[in-house]
Amino acid sequence: MTDSSAAQQLQSRYGISDVLRFEAGPHGLLRAKVITPQAQAELYLHGAHVTHYQPRGEWPVLFLSAHSWFDAVKPIRGGVPIVFPWFGRLAGDASAPAHGFARLAEWRMESTAQAADGSVTLALRLGEADATHAAWPHEYELRYRISVGSTLEIALDVKNHGTRTISFEEALHTYLAVSDVRQVLISGLAGTQYLDKTDGARRRTQGTEPIRITKETDRVYLNTKTTCIVDDPAGDRRLVVEKSGSDVTVVWNPWIAKAHAMPDFGDTEWPRMLCIETGNAADHAVTLPPGRVHTMRATIRSAPR
Numbered sequence: 313m314t315d316s317s318a319a320q321q322l323q324s325r326y327g328i329s330d331v332l333r334f335e336a337g338p339h340g341l342l343r344a345k346v347i348t349p350q351a352q353a354e355l356y357l358h359g360a361h362v363t364h365y366q367p368r369g370e371w372p373v374l375f376l377s378a379h380s381w382f383d384a385v386k387p388i389r390g391g392v393p394i395v396f397p398w399f400g401r402l403a404g405d406a407s408a409p410a411h412g413f414a415r416l417a418e419w420r421m422e423s424t425a426q427a428a429d430g431s432v433t434l435a436l437r438l439g440e441a442d443a444t445h446a447a448w449p450h451e452y453e454l455r456y457r458i459s460v461g462s463t464l465e466i467a468l469d470v471k472n473h474g475t476r477t478i479s480f481e482e483a484l485h486t487y488l489a490v491s492d493v494r495q496v497l498i499s500g501l502a503g504t505q506y507l508d509k510t511d512g513a514r515r516r517t518q519g520t521e522p523i524r525i526t527k528e529t530d531r532v533y534l535n536t537k538t539t540c541i542v543d544d545p546a547g548d549r550r551l552v553v554e555k556s557g558s559d560v561t562v563v564w565n566p567w568i569a570k571a572h573a574m575p576d577f578g579d580t581e582w583p584r585m586l587c588i589e590t591g592n593a594a595d596h597a598v599t600l601p602p603g604r605v606h607t608m609r610a611t612i613r614s615a616p617r
C-alpha cells in the first residue's frame with residue numbers, strides 16, 4: 313500500500329471532518345493533524361509522537377528540531393518522544409536502542425473522538441506483537457491517549473498481560489519551546505534529590521531557589537509529584553507541566569558541545585528548548601503485577617506570567 317492510500321484509509325476510519333486529518337508527512341511517515349478553534353497539533357504514528365501543539369493565539373508549546381530525521385528506524389527529535397521500557401541506555405546491552413523501542417515503533421490508531429468542549433482525543437496502541445519482543449520478552453500492551461484542547465493531555469497506560477510481574481522505566485520526554493533557556497526559571501523541584509547524569513549520576517539535592525540553566529543539564533529528579541512551572545520571561549509566558557502516576561522528573565538541555573555532537577539537532581537550537589520529562593526511572597522504575605494497568609499522565613499548558 314502506498315503512503316497516501318494508507319493515509320486515506322486512516323482518514324476514512326478515524327478522520328473527523330474539518331478537525332482531524334490524516335496524511336503522509338516527510339518520508340511518507342503517517343501523521344494526524346488536528347485543527348480546532350482551541351488549538352492545533354500533529355502526531356506521527358511512528359512512535360505515537362506528538363510533534364506540535366499550539367493553543368490558538370499562542371506560539372508553539374513544543375520544540376521540534378529542524379534537523380530531526382523523519383525516518384522509520386530513528387526517533388524524531390523534539391515534541392514528545394515516548395520512552396519505554398528503559399530510560400537511557402539499557403544496562404548490559406550497548407546495541408539496544410537508547411530510551412527503548414516505543415519511540416521507534418509504528419503504533420496503531422485505536423480511536424478518535426471530539427468532545428463537547430471541542431477537544432479532540434486520539435488513542436493509539438502498541439502490543440508486544442508490534443514491537444521487538446526479543447528485546448523485551450514480556451506480554452504487555454501500551455495505550456496512549458492524546459487530548460488536544462486548551463491544554464495538551466497525554467496519558468500512557470501499560471498493561472501487564474503476562475503471568476509474571478514486570479518492571480519497566482518510561483517517560484513522556486516533553487521538549488518545551490522556550491525563548492532562551494538561559495533566562496528561564498524552573499520551579500516545582502525545590503529540595504528534591506536528583507541524579508546528575510553530567511557527573512556520573514552523582515546524587516545531589518536541589519536548593520530552594522528556582523532552577524536556572526547555565527550549562528549542560530541532565531538531571532533525574534527523584535520522588536517528584538508536583539507540578540513544574542517554566543517561567544519564560546522573554547516569551548512572556550509560563551509553561552506548566554502537571555502530572556500523575558509519575559515519580560521522576562527529568563530536566564535536560566544539551567547546551568553547546570552536546571548539541572554539536574547530535575547529528576539530528578542544530579548547533580544553535582539548544583537555547584530554544586528545555587525538556588521537562590514526566591517519568592518513572594532509576595529508583596522509581598515501575599513494578600507491575602500480572603493483569604494490572606499503570607497509568608502515567610501529563611498535562612501541558614501555557615499560562616500568562
Ligand code: BG6
Pocket residue numbers: 387400410411485509530531562564589
Ligand atoms: C534525556 C536523557 O532524557 O534524553 C539524556 O536524560 C539524553 O541523557 C536525552 O541525552 C536525549 O536522548 P536521545 O536518545 O533522544 O538523544
